[in-house]
Amino acid sequence: MISLQCRVIGCIAGIFFLSVMWSSALAQSTLTAVYGRAPDYANQTIVFRQQVGFVTDAQLEIGRVTLGRDGDFYCPLKVQGTQKVTCEVGAYLLYFYITQGQRYELGFPPYRPMQDQDRLNPYQPRMEVQLRPRGVDSLLVNDMIARYDYALAAALDSVMMGVTVQRQRVNADSLVTAVRKRFAGAKYEDPFFREYIRYQEGNLFYVTQTKYVQQLSDEYFKNRPILYDNPAYRDLFNAVYMKYFQFHGRTREGRQIYKAITQDRSLSGLARVLRQNDNLQPDALMELVMLKGIHDEFFDVNFSRESLSVVLDSLSSHTDVAEHAYIASYIREKVTRLLPGFAPYPVRITDVRGQLLDIKQLRGKLTLLMFAITTSYTCIEDFTLLRKLLLSYGEHLEVVTLCADENTESAVKFIESQGYDWHFAMLEEQKELLEHYDVRAFPTYYLLDERGLLLYSPVRSPREGLESLLFQLFRQRGWRPKELQNQNRRIK
Template sequence: MLQKKVFFIFSLTFLINILNAQNVIINGYAPYFKSEYIAIKCYVDFITPIDSVLCTERIDSNGYFKLILNVKQSNLVYFSIGNVKSEFYVEPDSTYSIIIKNPDTDVTDDKINYNLRQVYVSTNLEDSLKSCLHNNIQKFNDFYNYFLSANYKNLRYRNYSLADTFRILIKEQFPESNNLYFNNYVKYRVAAMEQYIQVKSEKTLVKEYIKSQPLLYDNVEYMDFFSNLYTKYLIANKKEDTIISLINNNCTYKELAKIIDDTVIIPNERVKELVILKNLYECYYKRCFEQSVIINLLEYIKDSAQFEEHKLIAKNIIKKINTLKEETIAPDFEINDNTKELVKLSDLKGKFVFITFLKKSYIPCLEEIEIIKDAYKKYNNSIVFITIFADNDDKMLKKYLLNENFEWYNLIANNTTNKKILEDYNVKTFPTNIIIDDEGKIFKYNATHLSKGGEFLLKQAAYIQRSIKQK
């Protein structure tokens, strides 16, 4: 009965959120990215930060696109086109006309690096929308960066009077607006500067910006300030040995929370719970901590936290640290290859599998394919080879694969075909190599490219596979 009641309350809350959400329409022009797919994403939380796709559309052959999404409050989202990212601030019930600028010429001229790393580009709005949140934040960021650049040396040497000057200029240039998100964005950027030049003590910062304020999970500047303020809190202030001993001796969450007794720096239970969450996430990657105990503590918070937001964050942290980690089960997939043979990863258990995500249009991928040909000849008796092509032109890919007639499995996964596999394996760059062991577990994620000496991993995998056969 209790479960039904909780489910009903959750369902009602979810329904209210949907009803409160309002349409945002974005009419865009991205001439550099004609016929590419564009997605708009938001951060689920700013601790991990895991993102979520809000909608996806294809940019037409002239460079135009239209995106429609539902938002219930002002927030940061970003456009994603391949490895290109462009941030944007949206408000409910708004229509935007935007231009996504081309990547810098010097970036795109370097084809190898451009294809392998994420590139940030700016988003511009039409003049008719000068007073919108996005433009106001851009204007503020330009002012902030100019002030920082002009006064860097003095700020570095803790010139406290500059903080007063900055606050006065902010009030003149950016008076309180009707948008609470923008007001808090400015407020916590100012707080970050005060923290940086140490014009205020940690206690004063907490009193002014944390204790008497709501916890703004969705405001990027608030969460940046919060994260910087409480980073490494658990192992600071001479507590490190105590915390390490406590956690490694399989402590409970209540035992951990009990020793955090500084009510000046941790003013309430909501702040304490989030500080513990953030710090457990940090401690997980430190060698001195038992990871299994930290996972148990995160599981407890996921199930039993006092605040619903923290249950979600704990869940995201667990997902983040477990996803594609070595010795965890690799995400399964079931796809027909270019010869229409069904390829199901779980059916390949008992063998090592070498998966390469590629784009035919990328030079480094073409180089990798040439080396895969040689590697296949050496190791195909011990290792199953799979190449997965992510170019958006299915027709071109099918023709290419037919002409090349590769001897191993060749699959297609892009924004329209088998998209989930790219998400499951968090493929952001090409080529991406993954080795899966005979039990279907990750042996090596993002393995070194074969063209850069990564063949030693295949030798190791083949050796292990042969040893298994001989037993």
């Protein structure tokens, strides 16, 4: 949707800069890279990502760099066309737009760590800020998008008080006209930016309820090119076609959706139902709406997941659009990655002893995967309980604790001082594991079976009856905790 973070951008535009460096050699090169100097971030690793999957929130790593001791860095990026790139650094979520074949100098703000109270709060987002050009060319895509978003948000804010207090209706057309006047005379030569403006205006009509979704579908998507990489297009598409199966299924012609998916598990049957709505043209748009609908229903209760999976696999194997096959794979990865019976996201990391830790190598035992921070009182309590559990269950149980502490050195000293006798590793260079395992609070636990597949996702903590669960699992497998083994020896 329309970003209202623009005030932050304006306040610190002087701190952030993003300048494109051109030369005759670079003009003919397809190399895309970022570089700069950020002393506050010396020795840290920064990961650059772009959103993929279109209807999912999946992020693809396109570059990674570890800054030098003085903060210098240079990082090639794998991009095509124009893309929105993000990176999480401390308390910030920074983003900018880049175009293939250009080099960008990045400047970061003074380092601001994520506070523990914020890290423990799953609903506390990072501060979202767009990096800005240094003024070498005011018509660069990145700068034009920043200026446009700021103007659009300011115009919307100017009328929201009246809407909230006096319940007035927003005149979105007048807002669009006012913003366009501010950009009168600007040359919108870049097609990415032209389409960005068009679909941001569509987003404005949507959030102000000036136009209904059917009208937006007609005006912005029917028989129009699909802009997979344009975030404004993606936002409007995901809003207009949200829960499409449910809403269309309420209509007379759409009621057969439930039969096509749940009973027949038929891709062709679903296509026949959707073709009754002539808004979904061409077929590529209809396929994309199918993918969106399947994704949304995986997280609801109206259709069986098994039936949705069959239709998704059928679409993936029959589509002629390569991008749709990729989107289908991202949906499948998202909905199965934390389901019991499926393999978890790989964990291959260096532990605090400097040894390589790969959870695949722990097969043969149950594995308790714990996400924690050492400054959390609850986590420290659980460390004590886990130490006791391992005395009884350690013969057939491995524990892996992945720590997300901001201060790695302090965390390692604490771990070493306590003498914990199980696997510990720091997530300093693999913080993306928190996203892959949907970690929203510390501690969070997952239990893997002997084959390395998810058994409980998530699983209860040591304070919430983990031991009784382990006792049942051991008994099912014919294993005995050490306490019972010792008791039997004494009886004999």
